[in-house]
Amino acid sequence: MNCTKCGKRILFMKTQNDRTMPVDEQMVYVVPDDSARLLAVTHTGYSFHARLANAGDKDARKAHLTHWANCKKHTPNHVQAARDEYDRRQEEVIDNKLAFQRKRYEEARRIERQKREPSEVAEQISLLHFL
Ligand SMILES: [Zn+2]
Incomplete structure (x- = not known):
């Protein structure tokens, strides 16, 4: 579905702590980082703090980012x-x-x-x- 506020393609994902979170449908490369502010969700619904990956980061993985971090209207x-x-x-x-x-x-x-x-x-x- 599309976000009703900004029109971007989003998914609703259930995470390990049973919360349903809107995430960007488009996956991005992130690196898990407990001190980072971004919240990423794997395709299996596991959420973790992460930063965006740089080229050459060895532990980069694909994940969805929570949509509220990217929604222009928010x-x-x-x-x-x-x-x-x-x-x-x-x-x-x-x-x-x-x-x-x-x-x-x-x-x-x-x-x-x-x-x-x-x-x-x-x-x-x-x-x-x-x-
Ligand atoms: Zn939005």
Whole structure:
């Protein structure tokens, strides 16, 4: 079924302590870690604390994550607002970088197209011989 709040595919799983938990249908790789905050559930319904696996983690295993950790609608508004603001700034940084590169490119093209004095051209050709 789909989550009624965010529309993501979810499953309801009964865990070892007889609790029914909504989990993401999509399984992910996790590493069991008692100090981690994520709660993962194996396909047999065993729940444990885990962190997301990194590439190369030897003890990584596939599990479902509890859906409330990923449901957008369950995220407090101020947290979602902070995430949106972060995303917006990331985009702004990329836009600024692109604008800066475009400006440099256009400046280089402009200089390239300028008519130059024969003496300047000769100097440049003579400099080339030193390279
Ligand atoms: Zn949801």
